[in-house]
Amino acid sequence: MIPQLVTVRAGRHRFFVPVVPVALLLSPLLLLAVLGGLIACRVYRISALGALLGVGRLLWALPGARFEIDDGHTAVRVSVR
Amino acid sequence: MNEQRRQILQMLADGKITADEAEKLLDALARERPEPAAVTMPKYLRVLVTWEDPTDGAGQINVRVPLKLLRAGVRLTSLLPPQALARANAELDKAGVPIDLTQLKPQQLEELIEHLDDVSIDVDSTDSKVKVFCE
Numbered sequence: 001m002i003p004q005l006v007t008v009r010a011g012r013h014r015f016f017v018p019v020v021p022v023a024l025l026l027s028p029l030l031l032l033a034v035l036g037g038l039i040a041c042r043v044y045r046i047s048a049l050g051a052l053l054g055v056g057r058l059l060w061a062l063p064g065a066r067f068e069i070d071d072g073h074t075a076v077r078v079s080v081r
Numbered sequence: 082m083n084e085q086r087r088q089i090l091q092m093l094a095d096g097k098i099t100a101d102e103a104e105k106l107l108d109a110l111a112r113e114r115p116e117p118a119a120v121t122m123p124k125y126l127r128v129l130v131t132w133e134d135p136t137d138g139a140g141q142i143n144v145r146v147p148l149k150l151l152r153a154g155v156r157l158t159s160l161l162p163p164q165a166l167a168r169a170n171a172e173l174d175k176a177g178v179p180i181d182l183t184q185l186k187p188q189q190l191e192e193l194i195e196h197l198d199d200v201s202i203d204v205d206s207t208d209s210k211v212k213v214f215c216e
Binding site: 044045046047050051054055057058060061062063064065066067068069070071072073 | 138139141144147153154
């Protein structure tokens with residue numbers, strides 16, 4: 001399953017980032033990024049299909065990832081669901 | 082060896098049953114035995130770092146990485162072009178780490194990830210602790 005929600009907590013603030021709507025909003029930029037990636041694959045002679053599959057697998061595996069850092073003064077928590 | 086199995090073998094030794102009968106009884110016993118409980122495979126790699134700083138106080142880093150993500154990352158390495166691996170080898174060699182990355186096969190990396198669930202690393206020092214484990 002692709003990530004649905006990224007929660008970012010910084011101090012007292014908490015942000016919820018719904019991944020699919022944000023990706024749709026940024027889809028023109030994402031399309032450009034994909035095109036750039038395909039060109040880079042061509043230049044470096046990497047299989048474009050393999051690269052796309054690999055990135056897709058990475059995205060699919062992201063849910064469940066969590067990163068927390070708390071050093072007394074600042075606390076940042078990022079979790080992907 | 083459990084008691085029933087021992088009894089069957091004893092009966093065979095005493096000549097009360099034949100070898101065929103003993104085999105049938107042992108088979109029946111094996112079928113009756115419940116299946117072992119399914120072992121739950123770990124899903125995440127956890128890295129936990131805690132420290133005490135006399136000036137800034139206590140701190141903590143807690144990272145949870147899905148093992149699936151590690152597998153996906155490992156599969157991406159197979160896309161690296163040979164010239165990039167050669168450059169990485171040269172840099173590693175310069176840094177005193179003579180590892181030939183071209184010899185690493187994706188299957189070997191997969192095996193490495195598969196066996197990560199047995200890994201448990203604990204580092205304790207006077208003011209900090211590091212724990213790496215799978216859950």
